[in-house]
Amino acid sequence: MSRLRGALLAAIYRKASGRQALPGETAAALHDYMVPCSGEGLYHESAVVDIYEKLPVPFGLVRFGVAPDHPEVKNVINAFTQTAHHDRCSFYGNVTVGKDLSIEELKQAYHALILTYGAEANRTLGIPGENLRGVYSARTFVGWYNGLPENKNLNPELSSETAIILGHGNVGLDVARILLSPIDLLRKTDIAAHALEAIAASKVKRVLLVGRRGPLQVAFTIKELREMINLPDARPLLHPSDFEGIGQIVKDLPRPRKRLTELMIKAALEKPSGNEAERRAAASKEWGLQFLRSPMEVIPGNDGKWVAGIRLSVNKLEGLGESAKFVQTEDVEDLECGLMLSSIGYKSYPIDPSVPFDHQQGIIPNNLGRVLHAPGLYCSGWVKRGPTGVIVTTMHDGFETAVSVLEDVRSGALDVSASKGGYEIMEALLKQRGIRPVSFSGWEKIDNVEVANGEKAGKPREKLLDVEEMVEVASQ
Ligand SMILES: Cc1cc2nc3c(=O)[nH]c(=O)nc-3n(C[C@H](O)[C@H](O)[C@H](O)COP(=O)(O)OP(=O)(O)OC[C@H]3O[C@@H](n4cnc5c(N)ncnc54)[C@H](O)[C@@H]3O)c2cc1C
Numbered sequence: 491m492s493r494l495r496g497a498l499l500a501a502i503y504r505k506a507s508g509r510q511a512l513p514g515e516t517a518a519a520l521h522d523y524m525v526p527c528s529g530e531g532l533y534h535e536s537a538v539v540d541i542y543e544k545l546p547v548p549f550g551l552v553r554f555g556v557a558p559d560h561p562e563v564k565n566v567i568n569a570f571t572q573t574a575h576h577d578r579c580s581f582y583g584n585v586t587v588g589k590d591l592s593i594e595e596l597k598q599a600y601h602a603l604i605l606t607y608g609a610e611a612n613r614t615l616g617i618p619g620e621n622l623r624g625v626y627s628a629r630t631f632v633g634w635y636n637g638l639p640e641n642k643n644l645n646p647e648l649s650s651e652t653a654i655i656l657g658h659g660n661v662g663l664d665v666a667r668i669l670l671s672p673i674d675l676l677r678k679t680d681i682a683a684h685a686l687e688a689i690a691a692s693k694v695k696r697v698l699l700v701g702r703r704g705p706l707q708v709a710f711t712i713k714e715l716r717e718m719i720n721l722p723d724a725r726p727l728l729h730p731s732d733f734e735g736i737g738q739i740v741k742d743l744p745r746p747r748k749r750l751t752e753l754m755i756k757a758a759l760e761k762p763s764g765n766e767a768e769r770r771a772a773a774s775k776e777w778g779l780q781f782l783r784s785p786m787e788v789i790p791g792n793d794g795k796w797v798a799g800i801r802l803s804v805n806k807l808e809g810l811g812e813s814a815k816f817v818q819t820e821d822v823e824d825l826e827c828g829l830m831l832s833s834i835g836y837k838s839y840p841i842d843p844s845v846p847f848d849h850q851q852g853i854i855p856n857n858l859g860r861v862l863h864a865p866g867l868y869c870s871g872w873v874k875r876g877p878t879g880v881i882v883t884t885m886h887d888g889f890e891t892a893v894s895v896l897e898d899v900r901s902g903a904l905d906v907s908a909s910k911g912g913y914e915i916m917e918a919l920l921k922q923r924g925i926r927p928v929s930f931s932g933w934e935k936i937d938n939v940e941v942a943n944g945e946k947a948g949k950p951r952e953k954l955l956d957v958e959e960m961v962e963v964a965s966q
């Protein structure tokens with residue numbers, strides 16, 4: 491039998507081990523997982539895994555999504571790095587699949603192709619004024635402060651006092667926290683230098699997070715809410731009337747929702763005393779949650795170009811619990827702001843006409859990671875499941891898809907009898923096309939430069955922002 495050759499299209503190396511993850515270990519290697527397919531467990535003793543990534547640097551949203559003030563979350567990079575150093579795993583950055591290499595070319599050169607390209611677009615509101623100046627998607631704003639090359643020139647307008655964030659998810663809370671954090675806290679993070687400078691000069695003092703449903707339907711989680719409540723120099727603004735009647739039902743909620751709701755109720759209803767009362771009174775910034783409001787129209791200012799506010803419909807809920815639906819009433823409400831961030835979720839795009847895509851759900855249709863009606867094609871991560879879930883959830887996707895690949899090898903559904911050329915064939919094509927792939931050791935050179943640049947500024951790293959420069963550094 492020839493060696494199983496698999497290509498993954500992503501920066502993230504997923505843990506695919508049959509064993510339990512150790513605490514703090516959220517990702518390892520596809521090949522760590524593989525024992526002979528004929529045996530009891532599932533792993534492959536000679537599989538070769540090549541990872542193609544469009545950026546010259548690995549780690550996807552762990553580098554470009556996870557908030558800079560959450561460095562502990564990024565420790566998962568250590569496990570990814572261990573995987574990348576395995577002698578049967580290779581990383582080829584700076585290669586865009588679907589552009590530099592086609593799906594068909596990859597299919598010809600590998601036995602299995604696993605699509606893990608995430609959700610790189612964002613949902614849009616579909617309301618008038620959405621494209622006014624001063625309105626940004628949270629995705630581009632996050633990319634901007636995290637040094638994503640394509641967003642480095644966003645230069646968001648931070649000269650007004652009130653910012654509105656649409657959406658009650660964790661990304662919304664990340665963005666609110668970054669806007670309101672004391673600058674000295676951000677200075678110690680790997681936030682991009684341009685963002686640090688802009689946030690230091692920002693006039694934003696008030697951030698309102700607007701959700702279309704109620705307190706029992708928020709999508710953010712307790713740790714992130716607690717961080718907001720305890721954010722230095724900022725006070726929460728929660729309206730007691732939003733929590734009327736909720737106290738009675740809270741005890742029957744599932745535990746995570748119960749604890750989250752109790753924390754919101756505490757922040758809304760309990761009058762702080764002592765130090766906390768003093769802290770809140772002295773705070774120069776504030777943030778609040780607005781419930782049961784749907785965006786209807788972004789209101790322009792007098793010049794017709796810049797955002798001046800948002801018109802919201804006042805909603806009511808139908809149904810109970812997390813699945814309750816919002817229904818718009820005839821009431822509307824206008825809120826003023828000079829900065830608006832739409833944080834209503836991410837979206838995957840189809841990568842190639844030959845790969846099935848469910849436009850409704852924004853995912854590649856699959857059965858346990860097997861792309862439907864496309865033998866040899868697999869998928870994992872947000873493009874498989876949709877843009878929800880934390881790193882651990884995404885890791886479990888990796889387990890599932892890896893098991894599917896290995897089961898298919900074992901059952902013969904995946905034909906690995908013919909030997910395949912793998913990267914050697916791709917290398918020739920990339921050379922012809924003038925593409926300079928970046929290896930993992932190339933990334934490690936970029937890493938060294940970034941860490942050294944960060945040290946000069948007292949930060950853990952200063953990310954390179956220019957793709958050309960990254961490729962240059964990697965090739966030295
Ligand atoms: C703003 C934000 C903050 C988050 N914070 C946390 C957190 O604190 N904790 C937590 O547990 N989870 C967090 N998450 C969730 C976590 O990041 C995701 O669960 C996880 O990254 C999804 O992994 P993925 O591989 O599907 O996608 P991604 O991480 O997006 O990886 C996809 C990769 O594919 C590459 N790619 C795209 N198109 C192509 C192509 N055509 N060719 C080659 N490569 C391509 C991309 O460059 C990217 O590197 C956060 C998510 C976001 C959006």
Ligand SMILES: NC(=O)c1ccc[n+]([C@@H]2O[C@H](COP(=O)([O-])OP(=O)(O)OC[C@H]3O[C@@H](n4cnc5c(N)ncnc54)[C@H](OP(=O)(O)O)[C@@H]3O)[C@@H](O)[C@H]2O)c1
Nearest residue numbers: 657658659660661662702703709833834835836877878879
């Ligand atoms: N610290 C962390 O662990 C962390 C940090 C960031 C992200 N993440 C994870 O990454 C995933 C993505 O996060 P996310 O915040 O982008 O998405 P999300 O969790 O899906 O939240 C999206 C929010 O937008 C709202 N929304 C959707 N469409 C809307 C519309 N048309 N109009 C108004 N509101 C709309 C949703 O309301 P409805 O509920 O009514 O649809 C929801 O409140 C999540 O699983 C999240 O937990 C984790």
